[in-house]
Amino acid sequence: MEKEKITFEEALEFVQKKVYLQTNNHLSLQEETILKGAWEESSYEEIGESLYLSSGYVRNSAASLWKTLSKVFQQKITKSQFHYLICKIISEEEITPPFFEEEEEEESQLDKGSILLVDDQVENLQILSKLLKENGYQVRSANGGNIALRSLEKILPDLILLDILMPNLNGYEVCKILKKQAKTALIPVIFISALNEPIDKIKAFELGGSDYITKPFELQEVLARVSCQITLRKQRIQLEAEIKQHQQTIEILYQSRSILASILNYxxxxxxxxxxxxxxxxxxxxxxxxxxxxxxxxxxxxxxxxxxxxxxxxxxxxxxxxxxxxxxxxxxxxxxxxxxxxxxxxxxxxxxxxxxxxxxxxxxxxxxxxxxxxxx
Known part of the structure; x- marks a missing residue:
């Protein structure tokens, strides 16, 4: 896709998805305005004027934004390079096969949330994957702890269903690693165990587990527990976004008062x-x-x-x-x-x-x- 054929709206949607997948955060309206200004090669003064903010404030906000985008795209992104690099990345990006072994999935129209299944038993993966997809969830599967951890370096789900007894790296160990990493610490984990397998519930919750289900699966129970955790997850993300927006509003009001005070005093x-x-x-x-x-x-x-x-x-x-x-x-x-x-x-x-x-x-x-x- 050539540069002139990519609209800003298409580029913004692409960037928003990449940022969310990597950080679980959404771009703020202020950040979107900065990106639009960079796309149109506007100066920071012009961007600040459209936001009723000083150019210095916009520069500081933009510096943080470029740093975030540089991490997301693993290359240096600046205001002057933004338009060219995003067009180049979109044009060169290819759809690659799933990292794990599973059939290619169609995007759910309901899109209730994304789930990573981790179990060394293929039968369990197939049962849960079919159930969750039929109920509107996007599902990815990994048949081992190490594979799951590597997959999380690329895509972050809304929920992880994690089997406890697995070879090499068991569920407890995987959960402990997840909760130590800022990137994955807040993703809810539901442990999976068989009725005849010992499960240390206290240990599971101490390690950061949110819930657990047992095999053989009670399908309605699985759906209820999954729905509860994903709802809580989305509510937390929404609350964090609202808090961030509230903080930005406070900063804008504080700056507005400073400007007003300066005008009055002089x-x-x-x-x-x-x-x-x-x-x-x-x-x-x-x-x-x-x-x-x-x-x-x-x-x-x-x-x-x-x-x-x-x-x-x-x-x-x-x-x-x-x-x-x-x-x-x-x-x-x-x-x-x-x-x-x-x-x-x-x-x-x-x-x-x-x-x-x-x-x-x-x-x-x-x-x-x-x-x-x-x-x-």
């Missing part, structure tokens, strides 16, 4: 926000409370921001500075119309603008140019 114009105080008797507005004020606003009145923020009544502040703003502010809240007025303070001329914000107002003080230069 703004040439005075900016403040006031909340209406209403009478408990008739709910009419009697006063205002200062919610936010920037240094430029406070300096207009030779005060500090903290001095204004700690005042319980703005009415006293208005009176002390001969500001007839109360009625105008009340009208803004009632009608939604902008309040605008020129006023002077200590021989400096300003223009004030007030607009409605919820049950309050935001205020902007703008120093005015007069003949002879800037006053204020």
């Amino acid at each position: 703004s040439y114009h005075g900016i403040a926000a006031f909340e209406a105080i209403r009478s408990p008797v008739d709910a009419e507005i009697t006063d205002f409370r200062c919610l936010l004020v920037n240094p430029a606003f406070a300096e207009c009145f030779n005060l500090t921001s903290s001095q204004l923020m700690t005042q319980k009544s703005c009415l006293d502040f208005f009176k002390a500075n001969n500001l007839d703003w109360l009625e105008g502010f009340i009208k803004v809240i009632k009608t939604g119309k902008t309040f605008q007025q020129k006023f002077s303070y200590q021989n400096k001329l300003y223009q004030v603008f007030a607009v409605k914000l919820g049950d309050g107002i935001t205020l902007t003080l703008q120093p005015l140019l007069e003949k002879g230069g800037l006053s204020g």
